[in-house]
Amino acid sequence: MSAPAVIEVSGLTKQFVKDDLGIVAVRDLDLEIAQGGFVTVLGRSGCGKSTVLNLLAGLTTPTSGTIAYRGRPVAGPRTEVGYLTQSDTLMPWRSVHRNVELPLEIGGVPAQRRRERAAELIEKVGLQGFERHYPRELSGGMRRRVSLARMLAGDPETLLMDEPFGALDAQLRAELQAELLRLWGESGQTVVFVTHDIEEALLLGDRVVVLGRVGRVVLDRPIGLPRPRDADELRVDPEFVALHRELSQALREGAR
Numbered sequence: 274m275s276a277p278a279v280i281e282v283s284g285l286t287k288q289f290v291k292d293d294l295g296i297v298a299v300r301d302l303d304l305e306i307a308q309g310g311f312v313t314v315l316g317r318s319g320c321g322k323s324t325v326l327n328l329l330a331g332l333t334t335p336t337s338g339t340i341a342y343r344g345r346p347v348a349g350p351r352t353e354v355g356y357l358t359q360s361d362t363l364m365p366w367r368s369v370h371r372n373v374e375l376p377l378e379i380g381g382v383p384a385q386r387r388r389e390r391a392a393e394l395i396e397k398v399g400l401q402g403f404e405r406h407y408p409r410e411l412s413g414g415m416r417r418r419v420s421l422a423r424m425l426a427g428d429p430e431t432l433l434m435d436e437p438f439g440a441l442d443a444q445l446r447a448e449l450q451a452e453l454l455r456l457w458g459e460s461g462q463t464v465v466f467v468t469h470d471i472e473e474a475l476l477l478g479d480r481v482v483v484l485g486r487v488g489r490v491v492l493d494r495p496i497g498l499p500r501p502r503d504a505d506e507l508r509v510d511p512e513f514v515a516l517h518r519e520l521s522q523a524l525r526e527g528a529r
């Protein structure tokens with residue numbers, strides 16, 4: 274039996290108004306995200322990926338269409354859903370440690386447990402030694418990692434991630450991808466991961482949804498590559514090469 278849908282999107286349209294002109298960012302999108310899946314959403318810049326995630330997170334409302342989370346209409350942000358946005362949302366007046374602790378503080382977790390959990394997560398994202406630094410004292414990549422740790426601190430059942438590793442160097446990206454997969458494998462969390470990188474989409478996802486202009490689904494296919502997936506080995510794997518070609522073709526088609 275297939276896993277129940279956590280997110281169900283139907284006929285989703287989002288139009289922005291700028292200088293009296295309507296800009297359609299997403300038109301008539303249908304999408305179901307099954308519980309426990311790792312879905313990568315692949316698309317070129319401007320195709321509406323962030324808009325879709327903002328809508329799924331309940332940060333903006335659809336112009337038309339519906340979004341349901343576990344069968345209930347999405348009416349705003351919810352604690353079960355963690356969202357790692359493209360832009361930096363760390364609190365500048367809080368140290369790394371205090372930023373990571375924030376969701377635990379909001380959740381009423383006692384101070385001692387909070388400290389331990391935050392320390393664990395800071396280590397996981399490779400930032401031990403920087404606990405007392407402030408966001409302005411960190412590189413862009415380090416700030417992304419703090420944001421990742423903060424999101425994980427809330428222990429959300431669903432993770433929405435908008436190009437979380439795009440700004441990182443290749444080595445660190447590979448390490449955090451592996452860490453994310455490990456966490457996902459252990460937790461049964463549902464992940465919707467936006468990227469414009471074909472290789473990343475294939476390394477991570479058990480399903481890839483390719484979006485074209487205005488969020489049109491150009492391709493939606495399961496990825497059966499065995500795990501763990503090693504980038505160096507995959508690059509010479511005929512199945513991976515064929516998938517890479519298929520996604521590349523879909524991206525081109527989506528741009529039309």
Ligand SMILES: Nc1ncnc2c1ncn2[C@@H]1O[C@H](COP(=O)(O)OP(=O)(O)OP(=O)(O)O)[C@@H](O)[C@H]1O
Pocket residue numbers: 289290291296297298316317318319320321322323324325359469
């Ligand atoms: N607040 C807004 N007001 C007006 N137009 C917007 C707004 N947000 C997004 N858009 C427009 O909607 C379209 C989709 O933008 P979106 O940020 O969702 O794309 P994206 O696929 O995430 O791009 P990227 O990969 O570059 O982040 C773009 O044409 C963008 O200009």
